[in-house]
Amino acid sequence: MYSKLKKRQPHSAAWRVSLWATLAFTLGASLVFADLHRFVAKDIQRRSDAWLSGEVQVLSDVAERTPKDRLYRRVVGEVAELASNEVPNRTGDEHEENDAVFFLQADPTGPAKLWVGAGNGKANLEAIRASHATPDVPFHLKVKGFPIPFRVVALQIDDGSYVYLGLSERDELRVLRNLRLRFLSVALWIILLEFSLVFYTTRRMLGHVRRISQVASQIGESDLSQRVPSTPRNDEIGQLAVTLNRMLDRIENSVRQLHTITDSLAHDLRSPLTAIRGKLELSLSTKRQESAESDWKPMIVSAIDELDRLTDILNTSLDLAEARADALRLRRSEIDLDELIRLMMDLYAPSMSERGLNMRLRSSRALMVSADAALLHRVVANLLDNELKHVPAGCTVTICLQAENGSAKLTVEDDGPGFEEELSQELFARRTKGKASTGHGLGLAFVEAVVHAHGGSVSACNRREGGACLTITLPLSPATQQAAAPEVNSGAIA
């Protein structure tokens, strides 16, 4: 089934496309040729009609002027013979007997007075009388015994009889037949060429598609790192490959995040679970059971604490995984960062002063960003939690908020010991934490993921004068970008 699909589908599409294209081409070419054919036929007839009219005039003059004696038949006959040698559209003279032209003089009734042409002219006269044509207008005449019709013009002369000059349409028909034959042979080649050209290009194009679908069908069976082949051209198929590859990038990222989260969750949960199990087992042991309640109760309490921590790790890990896999549902609204920071500082001020830390804010004016308020609250809370946990008493935490190149730049810096040297490379990676840290090491990773989801960036460094410095930039809302340049005024909260 699979191989059949793989083999048949693209081919049949190429056949189909080529057949339709050829059909359309043939139809178009035939229409054009039919028009051309009609035009040529008309033109040839116009020319032979002009010749007929001229010659019949000459012949009728001769017939009028020549005395009706014994010589009359010879004179007029020779003039008619002569004229027949100058017929238009003549291509070759393969017929010895001149049957292309006839001359006939006859009264409205009775036998022919004069006949020049092939045969005895009786059939011609009968056909002319049967056709009731008006004089002086060329008309079409089919004569019994002649496979090819004549073009005939009639003129009445002084003695009341009519002269008829007929020209066989043989040469005219031959020209047209040649034209058709030539068109057919040339068109056949052109159509063949067109068909093979369309077939070749379509197959080549569909070949790209087939290769893309082949690779795509392998992806996921073995691994997600494969990418569909891309063409150097920037056409629809090239774009299809690029789009597919971008989609694969996103899927691979999501799956990798999922793997990371399951791996690290298993790792993270193992030791707290072991601890809980151990503590509960210990409290069950007979030796302890006999002892006082105050002996085993703290163990159960600490097991419960451990479980709370476990729940916390689980929730934060899932949040982080969501954020990293671009699955965060951002509920954006217009938020004043300045107001948000002041609110957070109000919340953290008592804890900071309890820990012996000073907290200062340098912010000049309202800075509007379009962001998810709940997530931004958590980002700032994570940063301040970090300071609370890692900066020793007596230090100062300075928070700076300013507009820079269309972004809001939030800096949290302290004059503490700074980041440990070996951590600074992977500060935002999951599970990175200082040796003395009691946290779960997910805080800054979450900060980074959320800020990225908002289109911002995060960076961290140690200040030259000592202490850590963490910088977040978030794109400003258009409204703030147009606002006037900031005036600096700084406030301090201790």
Add this chain to the structure above:
Amino acid sequence: MKLLLVEDELEIQDFLKPSLADAGYEVDVANDGQAAEKLASAHVYDALIVDLGLPDQDGIDLILRLRKIGVASPVLILSARRSVDDRVAGLELGGDDYLTKPFALAELLARLRNLLKRNIAVSAGPTMLRVGDLELDLLRRRASRAGDLLNLSPQEFGLLEYLCRHAGRVVTRSMLLAEVWGMRIQPDTNVVDVHIYRLRGKVDSEGRVPLIKTLRGVGYVLETQEAATA
């Protein structure tokens, strides 16, 4: 007090039923939505505890259907989903409550008490709140205890106001963060506790009966004076 517990997981049933019985409630258990509907239409319950992940239907649909057939008792929703989805948020407004698994038993009991007590008012007049000898003047943003003016910051006043409005009921840290500061965060430091310690230092100063109690692993409760002295 009679409760209906709608929960299909036996492990949860096994510890919830005796704990609720210990706390003095009479408990009926339904294993699925159908049984719950039958029980709820036959008996009158003071409150319902409903797990969202039932084997035969979604818990929210069950609650909506119970409401339709006239069951007006408050509902405590249990869920393993982390984020509160919009439909649950809508129910919360209707006077019901929401608890995510895993939960502390103490918190479940506290919230249950809150649900059952919801209609007991503690305010005295539209601009004054009174809990025992604690008085809050909401217009002038001033608080006093036994006639002595308390020197509170605006933030501390807001915190105390929230505790007073929920006097006798347990409030958790996340409730305080959401209602007083307006943010849904879970700081892994004790920022809320420090605020409470400071407030307690002013409200329950030396020689006074302590009003603000800490419930380990759950949150805080502002006791009415009678309960506090008891």
